[in-house]
Amino acid sequence: MAKYCGLNGEILSQQEAGIGLTDLAILRGYGIFDYFLFKYGQPLLEEQYFNRFYSSAEKMHLEVPIGRQLLSRHLRELIAANGETQGAIRLVLTGGYSPDGYAPGAPNLIVLLHPYPKLPExxxxxxxxxxxxxxxxxxxxxxxxxxxxxxxxxxxxxxxxxxxxxxxxxxxxxxxxxxxxxxxxxxxxxxxxxxxxxxxxxxxxxxxxxxxxxxxxxxxxxxxxxxxxxxxxxxxxxxxxxxxxxxxxxxxxxxxxxxxxxxxxxxxxxxxxxxxxxxxx
Ligand SMILES: Cc1ncc(COP(=O)(O)O)c(C=O)c1O
Incomplete structure (x- = not known):
């Protein structure tokens, strides 16, 4: 497990970070994500993955709490904080804390680092x-x-x-x-x-x-x-x-x-x- 993760633009200890129980991702499985690689500390095809992530968010009527430039900086800070040069990044945007267990609230943005995929040859x-x-x-x-x-x-x-x-x-x-x-x-x-x-x-x-x-x-x-x-x-x-x-x-x-x-x-x-x-x- 990576040492640090991102939550709403902040870098936190992954072991301690968490989101609340009433998030719509937990209650109804409502949310979006994306997943991409990085190597030499640089995300692969960042613009294309960001386009898909922000467009999925918009289509699901969810607002990403930070813009693309900040997200890009956030990713690099997270990569550096974990001291990794290669791996995979998972962005998750949840439905947020629902007032009534059904309607979306303000989304939570989670960023997780995973190891670089290694599949059997x-x-x-x-x-x-x-x-x-x-x-x-x-x-x-x-x-x-x-x-x-x-x-x-x-x-x-x-x-x-x-x-x-x-x-x-x-x-x-x-x-x-x-x-x-x-x-x-x-x-x-x-x-x-x-x-x-x-x-x-x-x-x-x-x-x-x-x-x-x-x-x-x-x-x-x-x-x-x-x-x-x-x-x-x-x-x-x-x-x-x-x-x-x-x-x-x-x-x-x-x-x-x-x-x-x-x-x-x-x-x-x-x-x-x-x-x-x-x-x-
Ligand atoms: C349903 C579905 N189709 C296709 C893909 C492949 O997409 P990509 O090449 O962007 O990883 C994915 C990736 O997770 C997927 O979930």
Missing amino acids: AYFTEGVGLISHSFQREWPEIKAINYLTGIKLLPQIRQAGALEVLYHHNGILLEAVRSNIFLVNSREELITPHSNILYGITRQSVIKVAEGLLPIIEREVRLEELFQAREAFITGTNKSLMPVVKVDGRLIGNGEVGPWARKLREGLEAYREGYYRKVVG
């Missing part, structure tokens, strides 16, 4: 499995704190030896519980769902990295296309780009990690590193 070299589930998140573009469906399905995910659950709705492929999905079809086109999803920052980075390498198509994708794909992979801040070789026990492509997943993951890592180098100077 086999996830990347051998690929991972998913299970599918018919579900569409309530407000797909908002990064709400509610992960009821995914968390409730954890026992089934574990039993299937899968990593995550993949959502589809009315036969349309959407996203995984904490990541976006891409397919490479037999024409070597890169295809990703374009609506009713969270617009992942990593999804956007991968699209940028893929530009000029193969055609990129953002459109409605049918679930069956997944099973006809040559390759599939998921993307997320803490997963980078992870090949998917099995869904519901059915092999994707030949069931092995494909060349595009390898190439685009390398490209994504280089893109991230290039960003850090540019801001660090």
Whole structure:
């Protein structure tokens, strides 16, 4: 656990900091969050994550108690106070203290530092499995704190030896519980769902990295296309780009990690590193 956290713009001991019991995040699960990486003391793609965080807040009628400039300074102070050079940052904006247990109050802004994600290398070299589930998140573009469906399905995910659950709705492929999905079809086109999803920052980075390498198509994708794909992979801040070789026990492509997943993951890592180098100077 990090030594210090942020609460409403102040840096406090994480062990002692807390919020009250009547916060709407506790009573009704109402709140938003975001999660991003930092390295060399610098947040990755800060502007893009801030855009999503402030826009999620606005859509949920919650006011972030500090503006972007102050938040940016606050993050750097928190990183320095913890003496970390790399890790992950979680911003949480709660519904605040509710006067009647239902209506939002003034939001609490929590900032937590987590270790830099370290996933088993086999996830990347051998690929991972998913299970599918018919579900569409309530407000797909908002990064709400509610992960009821995914968390409730954890026992089934574990039993299937899968990593995550993949959502589809009315036969349309959407996203995984904490990541976006891409397919490479037999024409070597890169295809990703374009609506009713969270617009992942990593999804956007991968699209940028893929530009000029193969055609990129953002459109409605049918679930069956997944099973006809040559390759599939998921993307997320803490997963980078992870090949998917099995869904519901059915092999994707030949069931092995494909060349595009390898190439685009390398490209994504280089893109991230290039960003850090540019801001660090
Ligand atoms: C529902 C959902 N979709 C997609 C993503 C991937 O987004 P990002 O690449 O910004 O981490 C996440 C990340 O947590 C998510 O929760």
